[in-house]
Amino acid sequence: MRIAVYGAGQMGAAHVRHFSVLPDTTIAGVADADERRARSAAAAVGAxxxxxxxxxxxxxPDAVVIVVPNIHHxxxxIAALERGVHVFCEKPMATTVQDARAVLRAVERTRRIYQLGFNRRFAPVYTGLREILAGGVGVFSGxxxxxxxxMRTPVWFSDPKISGGFMYDTAIHLLDLVRWLLGPVQEVRCLTRSSCYPDQDDAVMLLRFHSGALVAFTTCGHATWTGPLERLELFGDHAALVTEGFERLTYTPARDQPAVTRDFAAFPVPERLGYAQETRVFTESVARNQAGGPTAEDAFRAVEFVDACYRSAAGDGAPVRLVPYQLDS
Incomplete structure (x- = not known):
């Protein structure tokens, strides 16, 4: 399988490495507006x-990996799909619902594979969490x-005209993840502020799920790099599930039972973060011509979710109900 990589920044170079080690897969080419970066990434794999x-x-190529600034995704x-090329795209699918719908229609029209880079769906800490939830643990709050x-790297990160906004670049990962874990969101309330950067780099959300669960979510772009940079705490009937970054998952099944902790810190980084798994799933999906990873609809729903958060913030935290857009409208 011939893979092309569009974008040779930090994540683009990482995807070159991740795809190049897969069996029966070669990197055909690497493109970047910075000629030096394109040459460097391509030379590493003979592309x-x-x-x-x-x-x-x-x-x-059979497929292209899109790792350019968000506004260009x-x-x-669409350009790749219209030429019959399968697409793996880093998040987000788009920075507006209108553009996301256009991508979704292109996927439906061309019948090519489209997978979004929601690597957390493949990370062992979160697949382990989902397995526990699937065993019947109900979540009331979290x-x-x-x-x-x-927000200094990449240089465009703090420019919402390019990133789409802070929540499109970072928070979208956990917004997708919590939908994957707990099901559809019914309502969101969101407050934001600009603290250290030109963008709205602080956000606080209250999410109400169709299941009745309530989850509070905070995210910021100026926290220093002291970990864990992400953490989930989900609570059921005297039960608790807690994740710390990609490294640990702790499950306390009942009030009178001890906590059980699974530690993933020793896993190689590409496996611990889910990158190795998502690339394998994508190439297998292309080989079978059957979607297997986060699909175009998953990607669209994530954009829809972020859009609802920003609409709530524009209304000073007014509740916004997520009535899904009709995909064929």
Missing amino acids: TPCPDLDSLLALR AAAA TMKMNDGD
Whole structure:
């Protein structure tokens, strides 16, 4: 399978490494507006450096990995899909619901595989958490946090005209994750402020799920890099599930039972963070021509969720009900 990588920054170079080690997979080309970065990433795996997406797609890859600034994700994905190329795209799918819907329609029209880079769905700490929940543990309430130490890398991170906004770049990971764990969200209330950067780099949310569960979520972009940078605490009938970063999962099944902790710190980083698993799932999906990872609809729902958060924030925390947009409208 021939893979092309569009974007050779930090994450682009990481995806070059992750895909290049898969069996029966080669990196055909790497494109970046920075010619030096494209050459460096391509040389590491014997690929062809390219200056732009058109020249990259001219190499006739089976699939393209999109790792450019957020504002360009939708147009790049549609261009690749229309040329019959399968797409793995880093989050977000798009920075507006309208653009996300356009990508979704392109996926439906071309019948190509589209997978979004929600790596947490593959990380052992979170797959382990989901397995426990699937065993019948009911969740009544919870808290979660996800922080960035700063918003200086990449250079466009704090510019909402490029990133779409802080929640499209960082918080979207846990917003997708909590939907995956607890089911559809019924209502969101969100407050934001600009604290250290031009963007709204602090957000506090209250989420109400269709199940009745209530979850509070805080996220900021100026927390320093002291871990854990993300943490979930979910509470049931005298039961608790707690994650600490990607490293630990602790489950207390009942009031009079001891806590059980699973530690993933010794796992190799690509496996611990879910990157190795998501790349394998994508290539297997392409080989079978059957979606297996976070799909285009999952990606669309995540954009819809972030959009609802920003609409609530614009109304000073007014409740916004998530009445899903009709995908075929």
